[in-house]
Amino acid sequence: MMSGGQFELFQKLLSNVNQNSLFYKEKFEKNGIKVEDIKAPEDIKNIPFTTKEELRDAYPLGLQAVSDEKVVRIHSSSGTTGKPIIIPYTAQDVEDWAVMMARSFEIAGVTPLDRVQITPGYGLWTAGIGFQAGVEKLGAMAVPMGPGNTDKQLQMMMDLKSTVIIGTSSYALVLAEEVERRGIRSEIKLRKGVIGSERWGEKMRQRIKNELSIEIYDIYGLTEIYGPGIGIDCDCHEGMHYYDDYLYFEIIDSETGEVLPEGETGELVITTLRKEGAPLVRYRTRDLTRIISGKCRCGRTYPRIDRIIGRTDDMVKVKGVNIYPGQIDEVLKEVEGASSEYQILIDHINGKDVMTLKVEYNSDGDTDRSDIEDNIVDIFKKRIGIQIIAEVSGIGSLPRSEKKSRRIIDYRHC
């Protein structure tokens, strides 16, 4: 439920977008929303959600809610599927984002003495420059590498004695494996990793953590809402703190749209309480998580969400059962000898769904390959309720990528 302070910001937001955002003016009119009818926090449920499709349809600058002079920057989603979403930022938005990012680094224990190697991309994407602004606001040293060029990354990591690495989990794994392969672990001075932008499991986390000898923090964010840095793990690693002075989070049932009680898992919906360039009201993120009740052991009062367990788009129905990548991780965590790298193949053969789970395993271990396969099948059946085929193969046999790994391949609609 919204606090009084949040509701005040929320009412300001509504009257602002109703006046200055053509996008929301039309949307509210179409849906018969009168902002003066929103009198109490519980009235928020009457306001329709904003969807990714609507943001795409607003291309190029339909979301802009300030005059042109006030916009200092745009960012954009990749637009790999359909039109990209373009988000205009004011100077205040850029500043607010940097404040949140710096706060995130602080929560992760990064200090002005750290040297932070930034491996995500710059340009239209929000990642690189967003991380850099936060590092600089905190007063640490940004080592702005951008993506790829693993040789140079490792060289700089050694020569500059980088202490913090920022990247996707896939790329962190690439680096970890390369450090191992080259036998240069003793020359790597990393102490922390800030990892974001894709779902990843416990096993992968353990591998990166062990091979690089770092403590890992999940950072959350999305282009539509500033970018990365709107939430992060603390040292307790019991969910990600997010900033309720800038953002209002709700969890909804992604099929019915109903707001779920605290603690239940569903789709995260975000309202920006202070954004100027492109404010969003009840934006459906498609990310699946839950709000964690109670105060964190770290003592911080910022509320928390759990790790993202998947996206509504990643959710696949196999034999009538909803499966999220997050559940696969839960299964693999229980299987002795199985690695965190997996791929799911779904087929429809003789009128029945067939799901194959490909997993990497450590062939140096004690556990036999076929035992691991049997184990996966058993635990999957027990935990998720369906019969699958398990195929394990050696470390490095599944595809790695410097961007997000494609984990689910559904052949049923090909």
Added chain:
Amino acid sequence: MMSGGQFELFQKLLSNVNQNSLFYKEKFEKNGIKVEDIKAPEDIKNIPFTTKEELRDAYPLGLQAVSDEKVVRIHSSSGTTGKPIIIPYTAQDVEDWAVMMARSFEIAGVTPLDRVQITPGYGLWTAGIGFQAGVEKLGAMAVPMGPGNTDKQLQMMMDLKSTVIIGTSSYALVLAEEVERRGIRSEIKLRKGVIGSERWGEKMRQRIKNELSIEIYDIYGLTEIYGPGIGIDCDCHEGMHYYDDYLYFEIIDSETGEVLPEGETGELVITTLRKEGAPLVRYRTRDLTRIISGKCRCGRTYPRIDRIIGRTDDMVKVKGVNIYPGQIDEVLKEVEGASSEYQILIDHINGKDVMTLKVEYNSDGDTDRSDIEDNIVDIFKKRIGIQIIAEVSGIGSLPRSEKKSRRIIDYRHC
């Protein structure tokens, strides 16, 4: 000659680096320099130059002149030849650079209503983020594209109605030619181009200017001294204004090291008057230019340097004569029908230097190919004093690059 205000900053700089920069402390000691002996502006000539090689030898962080907590960022030269040069920046350095860049945009007539498409790279390179910081400080809209992906560049240019393009001259030419080829000129709303980072000639300037219908401003800078944005053309286009409140410029004879009188062409030497992270004293830029006397017609009091006519490294001696790329441009400007794209091949055959100048020509024009070739040979002989071979070929036949074009190929030492 230094002004009183500059000299005050200069003395502060000397005592600062003498205390806080191990690099300069050792250099001054080795050269018997006592900073207290520098009592008047003319004493600056007693201080030894700083060279690119010394900066390379200081890899990785030997130039740093502040404590680690104060450094918020590094940038680096590309390091294609030998070790890269790494420059640490404090928050104040980042701010000062943004102030100079915003000033540069203002001088070029960019306003808060402009939409500025940034095509140089981000990351370790100083270009992308430097331009972006200036655009944002000015309050214009940054469209942060980064390099390459010409399809997407043109799409965004049309969809976002970009009014200013920033890039290298080579890439601006790629874009201009592509706009022409696709017949989309009427959909391009560009009005200005801010072009930097490589030498380029009048003909190329005219082609980009005409094909994109823009006014073009040369911007100057180098990684070692902040990055781009330390000087720029105004509407008078009679040299680039530079910022004598941040930087002190001298022109020297690159062979003798003697300071040249105002107006004479030589190597530009820069002293940073306010830089904290990596201050530089009498840094030899290797860029060839001259200081332009008198006040600019625009009324601005910032002093001016002429366009960079080449680099001391680009200077080639052919048949005993020094040739700079800038002189080639001067020749080509006079040749009817010749384009601005050229390449120089130098060989040593039968004990003699042979120089071939390859030039593109517009085959739609009235001038005959062999006439153009004869003309080039004649004017070259008259202007520069040596006999060359000229070879003209159609537009597009010489290599284009999205980075800096390689114009001089010297086979004599292969």
